[in-house]
Amino acid sequence: MKKLTYILVILVFTSAQLPGQSTVMSEELQKNNAVELQQFVKNFPYKKYLDKVEFTDFKTLQADRHLLWEEKGDGDLFLYYLGQRFLEIYPVSSYDLEKKLAIGEAYLNPDKGYWNDATDEIYRIIGYYLLGQVSKTVEKEVAFKNLRPNSPRTQHIIQRLESNKIFFRIEKTKWQKIKENISNGKFNYLIDRLNLELDKVFAPLSNLIHTKGRWIGYLLLLLLVILVFRFSKKKLIILGPVIFLVPLSLFALPQISSSKEAGLPNSYANKSDIKLISNSSFLPISSSHDEVVHIYTLKESGKSMGHCIWLKRPDSHAAYLAYKNINRKCNLLKNNKRIILATSGGYTNSKLQPEGLTVENGNIVNATIMHDRHGLVIVEKNGGIRILNLKNSEFLLPYGGPKIKNPLNNLIAFSELLTWAKNKKATLFQTHLLAFSDSILISSTKVNTQLRERRILALCSDPKTKEIHHIIFDITSPYTLPDVTNEIFSILKKRNKKVEGLLNLDVGSFNILEVYNPNGKVLIKAPVSISQATNLIVYYTN
Numbered sequence: 432m433k434k435l436t437y438i439l440v441i442l443v444f445t446s447a448q449l450p451g452q453s454t455v456m457s458e459e460l461q462k463n464n465a466v467e468l469q470q471f472v473k474n475f476p477y478k479k480y481l482d483k484v485e486f487t488d489f490k491t492l493q494a495d496r497h498l499l500w501e502e503k504g505d506g507d508l509f510l511y512y513l514g515q516r517f518l519e520i521y522p523v524s525s526y527d528l529e530k531k532l533a534i535g536e537a538y539l540n541p542d543k544g545y546w547n548d549a550t551d552e553i554y555r556i557i558g559y560y561l562l563g564q565v566s567k568t569v570e571k572e573v574a575f576k577n578l579r580p581n582s583p584r585t586q587h588i589i590q591r592l593e594s595n596k597i598f599f600r601i602e603k604t605k606w607q608k609i610k611e612n613i614s615n616g617k618f619n620y621l622i623d624r625l626n627l628e629l630d631k632v633f634a635p636l637s638n639l640i641h642t643k644g645r646w647i648g649y650l651l652l653l654l655l656v657i658l659v660f661r662f663s664k665k666k667l668i669i670l671g672p673v674i675f676l677v678p679l680s681l682f683a684l685p686q687i688s689s690s691k692e693a694g695l696p697n698s699y700a701n702k703s704d705i706k707l708i709s710n711s712s713f714l715p716i717s718s719s720h721d722e723v724v725h726i727y728t729l730k731e732s733g734k735s736m737g738h739c740i741w742l743k744r745p746d747s748h749a750a751y752l753a754y755k756n757i758n759r760k761c762n763l764l765k766n767n768k769r770i771i772l773a774t775s776g777g778y779t780n781s782k783l784q785p786e787g788l789t790v791e792n793g794n795i796v797n798a799t800i801m802h803d804r805h806g807l808v809i810v811e812k813n814g815g816i817r818i819l820n821l822k823n824s825e826f827l828l829p830y831g832g833p834k835i836k837n838p839l840n841n842l843i844a845f846s847e848l849l850t851w852a853k854n855k856k857a858t859l860f861q862t863h864l865l866a867f868s869d870s871i872l873i874s875s876t877k878v879n880t881q882l883r884e885r886r887i888l889a890l891c892s893d894p895k896t897k898e899i900h901h902i903i904f905d906i907t908s909p910y911t912l913p914d915v916t917n918e919i920f921s922i923l924k925k926r927n928k929k930v931e932g933l934l935n936l937d938v939g940s941f942n943i944l945e946v947y948n949p950n951g952k953v954l955i956k957a958p959v960s961i962s963q964a965t966n967l968i969v970y971y972t973n
Contacts, residue, residue: 453494455479464502469508477513478520486513486534487538492510518842523561523567525577528565531565532591535562538557538558556850560798560842563798596795596798598786630882704731705729707729707922708729708730709727710726712726713948724740724742727739731908734908735907739903740772740903741900746972747972748768749901749969751858753791753796754785754791757965758961758964761961764969775938775941776937776966776967776968777937778862779941785860786804788861793854793856804861804863805821805822805864805872808859808860810968821839821864824836825837832855835848863934863935865912865935868930868931868932873916883909884907884910885915886904886936887906887916887934887935888903888904889919889930889934890933893927893928905955905957938957943959943960943964
């Protein structure tokens with residue numbers, strides 16, 4: 432009698448927690464009772480299921496998930512496949528952004544009456560992925576001018592996405608950027624940008640007369656001002672355009688590019704003319720005659736063009752401070768470690784939010800993966816850095832993690848990545864991957880060839896000694912991204928290093944770099960104060 436009562440109590444409790452399962456799931460389990468889990472969820476009739484069960488009917492979903500766990504040993508995989516097939520059957524479009532947004536928000540709601548946080552986590556990951564697809568669609572529609580970025584509808588969608596840790600970039604016009612920097616008082620930055628633009632515009636003429644294009648541009652502007660005050664409107668109309676059209680006609684001269692095309696392993700287009708002049712080194716390594724830090728001055732044709740900070744692993748360690756309270760986090764690190772350098776890392780949008788997938792110590796900061804940033808950077812607890820190339824179809828996660836497919840367009844892989852990051856308390860961020868596994872990836876024909884200062888993080892290894900080096904190239908002279916990639920790749924190959932990866936770091940209005948000697952004195956300092964940092968890569972020793 433007691434045993435019967437106990438069974439009845441269990442049945443009542445279970446029915447209270449788990450409402451009736453769907454008929455589709457029950458029928459499929461009866462028909463495919465002997466089929467193993469992977470094959471079952473792969474061949475499940477998801478369209479038929481979604482015709483009968485609402486995608487937000489969490490009670491039925493949870494009941495079916497639990498039933499599958501009882502019958503096959505796992506129900507989570509079913510939910511991930513269901514989410515993937517839902518988006519394939521009903522893809523996000525500009526017409527249903529609000530509807531898909533509401534579904535994603537429902538999945539992120541942590542209070543669905545389930546037993547524990549781990550149960551809810553499955554639904555949250557699906558919600559993040561779905562909202563990431565909404566974000567991707569908004570970006571695409573804005574780029575195609577089907578959505579206006581400042582319209583009430585777009586702004587409302589953006590606000591809702593941001594409230595759920597989905598941050599993304601909408602490209603601004605040059606005039607919008609100028610206005611924003613003026614309002615923030617960044618006049619030095621604007622002058623630097625103007626100088627670089629003038630250098631680029633008047634490059635052909637400046638090469639002929641051996642001067643910088645900015646001085647030619649300022650001289651022509653001065654002549655135009657003189658014309659305004661000295662000549663009649665009629666003469667001004669004739670002479671004004673002539674002043675600018677004559678030098679600009681020199682653009683007809685053939686331009687020589689030193690950039691190579693992408694993807695040729697162990698080769699480079701030309702030998703670099705950049706020389707590394709030893710500046711200083713410090714922090715001796717007790718087990719060898721080497722030192723942890725070597726600083727070089729970069730020179731081209733005798734002119735200084737920046738610095739190179741060469742760090743030896745594992746004697747130096749990297750940390751990534753991803754979001755909010757960056758100064759406080761950096762100071763806490765300084766209290767316990769000897770800081771070698773700090774520099775801006777991943778990109779930041781106009782609202783001071785990180786662009787691309789960002790995770791800090793296992794906590795999601797930005798849950799959307801950007802499709803044009805193929806370097807997924809993992810900053811390890813031991814101070815190492817690993818790179819996942821998002822151009823690859825699959826890769827193995829470190830520390831005993833699973834082998835996953837590319838998470839850009841695969842919900843199951845996305846879930847495995849986030850689950851691994853949470854369990855390992857990993858830190859990740861996204862940026863442009865310029866070279867990987869001894870091959871240059873960036874193509875001069877497919878990227879913006881804007882001239883500007885650059886900062887590159889190079890990871891390389893020595894095939895003979897197996898030593899690992901992390902190198903910050905701080906290029907203060909204007910370079911295109913393909914050209915600076917080619918130069919750095921050439922420098923490393925001349926030193927017989929295997930290039931594990933080249934990562935583009937944010938400069939622009941977040942041009943932050945500080946290098947310290949063992950006593951904490953600043954040796955190298957970029958224009959922007961570290962107090963303005965929205966994220967930082969910090970190298971330190973114990």
